[in-house]
Amino acid sequence: MAEGLIVRSLRDGSLPGEHAPALCLEDSLTPPLASHSHAVFRHLLTSLLSTGTGTAVVLVAFHRSPSFYLSLLSPTFHNSIRLLDCYSDPLAWKSNHHPPPSSHSPQNITLLTNLNHLPHFLSSILHLAKDFGAQGHDRVTVAIDSVTHMLRHAPLPSVLQLLTNLRCHEKISSLFWLIHTDLHEPKVISSFEYISTMIASLQPIVQLPDYANANISASITSLEENYSKAKFNVRLKRRNGRVKLLCEELLIEQGSVKFSSVPSVSSVVAQNLIPKVQFNIQLSDKERMDRANVVLPFEHQGNGQNIEIYDGRRSLSESQKDPSSIKIGGLSEQKRSNNNKSEKGEIHYIRDSDDEQPDSDEDPDDDLDI
Amino acid sequence: MAELCDLLAEAMGHSLPVGKVVLIGDCVETSGAFVLHLLLKRCLSLDSSFVVFVALSHPFSHYDRILRKMGCNLSAQKKNGNLHFLELLDFSARSKENSVDDGFCKLYNEIRKSVEAARSKDTKASCVYIMIDDISLLEIAADGSENDVLNFLHYCSTLTSETDCSLIILNHEDVYSSEDAPRLLAHLQHLSDIEIRAAPLNTGLAADVHGQLTVINKGLLNDDRRSGRRIWNFQFKVKENSVEFFYPGSQH
Numbered sequence: 001m002a003e004g005l006i007v008r009s010l011r012d013g014s015l016p017g018e019h020a021p022a023l024c025l026e027d028s029l030t031p032p033l034a035s036h037s038h039a040v041f042r043h044l045l046t047s048l049l050s051t052g053t054g055t056a057v058v059l060v061a062f063h064r065s066p067s068f069y070l071s072l073l074s075p076t077f078h079n080s081i082r083l084l085d086c087y088s089d090p091l092a093w094k095s096n097h098h099p100p101p102s103s104h105s106p107q108n109i110t111l112l113t114n115l116n117h118l119p120h121f122l123s124s125i126l127h128l129a130k131d132f133g134a135q136g137h138d139r140v141t142v143a144i145d146s147v148t149h150m151l152r153h154a155p156l157p158s159v160l161q162l163l164t165n166l167r168c169h170e171k172i173s174s175l176f177w178l179i180h181t182d183l184h185e186p187k188v189i190s191s192f193e194y195i196s197t198m199i200a201s202l203q204p205i206v207q208l209p210d211y212a213n214a215n216i217s218a219s220i221t222s223l224e225e226n227y228s229k230a231k232f233n234v235r236l237k238r239r240n241g242r243v244k245l246l247c248e249e250l251l252i253e254q255g256s257v258k259f260s261s262v263p264s265v266s267s268v269v270a271q272n273l274i275p276k277v278q279f280n281i282q283l284s285d286k287e288r289m290d291r292a293n294v295v296l297p298f299e300h301q302g303n304g305q306n307i308e309i310y311d312g313r314r315s316l317s318e319s320q321k322d323p324s325s326i327k328i329g330g331l332s333e334q335k336r337s338n339n340n341k342s343e344k345g346e347i348h349y350i351r352d353s354d355d356e357q358p359d360s361d362e363d364p365d366d367d368l369d370i
Numbered sequence: 371m372a373e374l375c376d377l378l379a380e381a382m383g384h385s386l387p388v389g390k391v392v393l394i395g396d397c398v399e400t401s402g403a404f405v406l407h408l409l410l411k412r413c414l415s416l417d418s419s420f421v422v423f424v425a426l427s428h429p430f431s432h433y434d435r436i437l438r439k440m441g442c443n444l445s446a447q448k449k450n451g452n453l454h455f456l457e458l459l460d461f462s463a464r465s466k467e468n469s470v471d472d473g474f475c476k477l478y479n480e481i482r483k484s485v486e487a488a489r490s491k492d493t494k495a496s497c498v499y500i501m502i503d504d505i506s507l508l509e510i511a512a513d514g515s516e517n518d519v520l521n522f523l524h525y526c527s528t529l530t531s532e533t534d535c536s537l538i539i540l541n542h543e544d545v546y547s548s549e550d551a552p553r554l555l556a557h558l559q560h561l562s563d564i565e566i567r568a569a570p571l572n573t574g575l576a577a578d579v580h581g582q583l584t585v586i587n588k589g590l591l592n593d594d595r596r597s598g599r600r601i602w603n604f605q606f607k608v609k610e611n612s613v614e615f616f617y618p619g620s621q622h
Contacts, residue, residue: 035588065531088532093475093525094482148560152517183556220601227600 002234002246003259006198007047009236011055013139013173018239020167023176024196026189036202036230036252038063041145041178042072043257048141049077055173056137058128060084062149063178066109080137082128083109090115090153115153122162129171139173142166146178147192156188164195196237202250203231228252232259377615378408381585381602382564386412386497387536391527393562397544400581402568404608406503406540407433411442414452419497420488421447422454422481426507430455439611454484461511463518470512474522481526485533498535500526505541509554516554527561543567563588571605579605583615 006023014020023044027037048055059069059081066083073081089095092113112124129140144150150159166172181189181201193199206222229251236244251258283291379385382392386409396402410433413421425433433455434444447453456477463473485498502508505519512518526537543555559565565586571579585602607614 065528068531088528090524091471091475091521093478096475152520180556180560183553183560220603223601224599 001259001261002200002232002248003044003047005236005246006200006234007044007051009198010044010048010141010174010176011051011139019164020169020172021174021198022163022167022196023174023198023200024192025176025178026181026199026201027178028180028182028202036250037178037180038145039252039257040200040202040232040250041143041176042069044176045069045143046073046077049073049080054137055080055139055141056132056135057081058084058125058132058140058142060086060125060142060144062086062090063145070108078108081108082131084124084128085109085111086115086121086149089113115150118154118158118162122165125166126169126171129169133171140171141174141176142172144175144177146180148178148180148183151184151188156191160191160195163192167195198237199235201233203233205229205231205249377602377604377617378405378566378583378585378613381566381587383587386416386499387564388497389530389534390536390563391530391561392536392538392564392566393558394538394540394566394568395543396540396568397542397570399570400568402540402566403503404606404613405566405568405583406501406538407436407440408613409499409538410501411437411440413497413499413501414442414444414447416497419499420452420454420485422456422484422498422500424456424458424477424481424500424502426458426461426511427503429459430457441611454488456480458511461507462513463511464513470515470518471521474512474518478522478525482529485529485535489533498533500529500535500537502526502537502539505539505554505558506545516557519554520557523558523561568606578607580608581606 009021010023012021025037025041025044045057045059048057057080059066061069061083065087066085069083070078070081088111090112095113110124110128112121114120125142129142132140147159147163150162154162163175163177166175177192179189179192204226206225229249232248232250234246234248236246238244249260251260392409394402394405410421410423413419423433430444430448437444444453444455448455458477461477463470463477465473468476481500485500488498505523508519508522509516512522523537523539529535530537539558541555541558565584565588567584567586568581569584570581572582582603582605587600587602604615604617606616
């Protein structure tokens, strides 16, 4: 469900006058979330291209070579994707020494060699988006793998401004990027979360201590489980300000990514709190009703009815006339509205004095000198 | 080959990696250099292989002596053109004429030319490996600029996809143990496809067991390894001319 909402939001784009929706996909080195996040990134890419609604993608490739991404996609999608190659020669170390031939790159790959110059970087992305517009694609999504690489070459404010400019541009319908949380300070991660409309983070299924120093041999089974599964937490920000939280389970199987729902947290917690013993500590419905009908030995039952308390000064005759009052012998008795209760046991309480308030919290043994 | 049947070979997929980045991590208590020596010997043992060895830590004679005991003649391999040994004991990326960036750019291009030449020879090298010993000295050569080191490693890793060569790097992890945020180490872990960690035993020193090795083989998205296993942990004993790997309690 979470994945479907994300893909739908990216596919639909924004309403007129609004910024484009943006997804921030987060991971960490906690093994092996980094490889999972790349798998999710590629899965979203494939899902967007296969929606068949004329969506085109401009992929900014830092982490892997453009040919790697193209090899993962069906050839039918190659016309719907343009790659900005920031992987092969971002700082012009190759081209300054050995300029590549002009026909070196395929048609849908554009080489970028001056990553340090962000305005040129932005214009390169927009140029590719405009190309799509000329070909009839009215929705262009920009995908960045990853902004962590961008932050090594440009300061945070410049990168944030670039992403905001992309969200504002009329040619860009949506945007999503990947970021490695353990390579940045928390304030950097928060900055990216603020400018995004959807935040998806991966967490391990089994929480382990710092695995580098822990007893690896004892935790291998848990580590292996983390390699095949992960928690996929999504936070969606609505236009009206409401936030929707979703938590699903991610399954990685031989190159494919699958999402499945998990039990609600409260039911899981409740199940964990009940101790597993041989005794039956649950109540049946009849037992619950009987418990609710028990008259407690207090002067009031908290049922809203008037409190009738024997104050010790009323005459016996008056007490006999009053059907809700005391019994013979000057003993106080709680009011019983239920006829059945006259057959049950009684608790008689004699007040020490008239000054004593009903249901007093004072300890009657306080005057003892022990 | 008999050597490729041991636990280390099993963890690496029963063959030497192709087109991957291998990170070897160690610490003061347990050196991981033996893994680098073992992989160097195995790489040179393949038919038509080529190795570029970037040595910042020890001179050629050091590796030659060690590999001779393991049955590999580095001098002969160098003479035959199977090994390009870059001895950079006094390497400093910054000079009077160059900035750090320029210095690493020159080093990268030297490596790249060597790899491309090996690929384009008449006897085309089928397996090319770039080995770096070690990253912490690269950082010193960069005057502490981890960004320049990462740029250099990024460019070296691009060779893994362009020319199908593998990058094997040794890193001393406890150099970063006092840092609040060991960013360079984290970047290297993100970059690597296979991590090999040498660590001491949890129980302390032992005469017959020299440490434990943890291998994390992350694999790629389209990896079709059937076992699905990613993590291995076993113990090792470094002998005079070989290394023995075994699970705890199963040493012969």
